[in-house]
Amino acid sequence: MxxxxxxxxxxxxxxxxxxxxxxxFTLGQGEILGVxxxxxxxxxxxxxxxxxxxxxxxGDIVFxxxxxxxxxxxxxxxxxxxxxxxxxxxxxxLSVLDNVAVGALFGHGSGESDLAKAxxxxxxxLEFVGLGKFASQRAEELxxxxxxxxxxxxxxxMQPKVLLCDEVMAxxxxxxxxxxxxxxxxxxxxxxxxxxxxHVIKAIKRLSDRLLVLHHGxxxxxGQPDAVLSNSKVIEAYLGRRRA
Numbered sequence: 533m534x535x536x537x538x539x540x541x542x543x544x545x546x547x548x549x550x551x552x553x554x555x556x557f558t559l560g561q562g563e564i565l566g567v568x569x570x571x572x573x574x575x576x577x578x579x580x581x582x583x584x585x586x587x588x589x590x591g592d593i594v595f596x597x598x599x600x601x602x603x604x605x606x607x608x609x610x611x612x613x614x615x616x617x618x619x620x621x622x623x624x625x626l627s628v629l630d631n632v633a634v635g636a637l638f639g640h641g642s643g644e645s646d647l648a649k650a651x652x653x654x655x656x657x658l659e660f661v662g663l664g665k666f667a668s669q670r671a672e673e674l675x676x677x678x679x680x681x682x683x684x685x686x687x688x689x690m691q692p693k694v695l696l697c698d699e700v701m702a703x704x705x706x707x708x709x710x711x712x713x714x715x716x717x718x719x720x721x722x723x724x725x726x727x728x729x730x731h732v733i734k735a736i737k738r739l740s741d742r743l744l745v746l747h748h749g750x751x752x753x754x755g756q757p758d759a760v761l762s763n764s765k766v767i768e769a770y771l772g773r774r775r776a
Contacts, residue, residue: 536561536725537582537694542591544577551577553749554591559694564716564726566740566757568733570770573746575729576618579696582727583615584608595694612640614692616683618699618729622671629654629667632685639690650689657685661715677708684715695719697728701735709735733771737761745770 535558544552552574559565567575580586582593584605593601600608614635622631632654633647658664661681666674674682680700687695697716701709713735720726730736736743736757743760745753747769753760760766 534561535559536596538594539582540592542581542588542593544581544586545589550749552581555751557744557751557754559725559727562720562723562725563741564720564728564739566736566743567727567729567746568731568736568743568770569746574749575746576698578746579615579698579727579729583613583696609638609690610640612691612693613696614687614690615696616687616698616700620679620683622679622682624672626671627667628658628663628669628671628674628682631671631682632657632689635686635689640692654689657688660688661685662711677704680704688719692724694725694727697726699729699731701730701732713739
């Protein structure tokens with residue numbers, strides 16, 4: 533499996549705090565990589581470093597063979613790196629449809645320059661994630677589970693090649709988790725590589741081809757889900773209390 537994304541020796545410091553320490557890994561073309569670890573492990577910081585909302589203190593990030601370490605977030609988005617956010621903040625005052633149309637206008641390549649065409653693309657993504665019937669509703673009126681679907685639709689409208697998902701299943705019930713897993717699998721089937729942060733271990737194990745585990749900013753495991761989840765370091769750092 534060829535790598536679409538390569539992260540090499542990436543470190544991020546905030547004053548005296550090392551949030552991410554010398555992390556290296558690859559994301560394969562068409563792969564789903566799950567990222568797990570306790571709160572404060574550096575997972576969201578890692579996603580922010582890849583998407584460009586944070587810059588690494590040291591290390592390199594390569595996307596499709598191109599070094600993007602110093603590129604602004606909007607330039608990475610237009611190259612094909614999309615993300616969802618753990619804290620969901622839809623554009624207030626806009627409809628669900630127009631929230632997603634913003635992604636189509638802004639995304640991969642030069643974006644869609646025609647608003648009507650952007651709205652057509654937005655409708656397609658809303659149907660895909662199961663929000664078609666909410667298209668005309670104001671985005672801030674959506675409940676939590678549907679806001680997570682909106683985050684996915686916004687990111688997908690940008691036509692990403694890599695999708696970074698930050699806890700898109702958090703707070704969902706079992707039925708809703710299964711629905712999101714189905715959507716993410718369909719996204720992968722469309723050719724998009726996915727990095728997904730998640731705390732729901734049963735879900736991330738079912739979904740992922742590979743797991744990466746962070747603890748206090750360090751990578752402590754990277755491999756097949758069964759092997760990683762039986763790793764003694766992972767059990768001690770993250771799964772111990774759940775397995776006790």
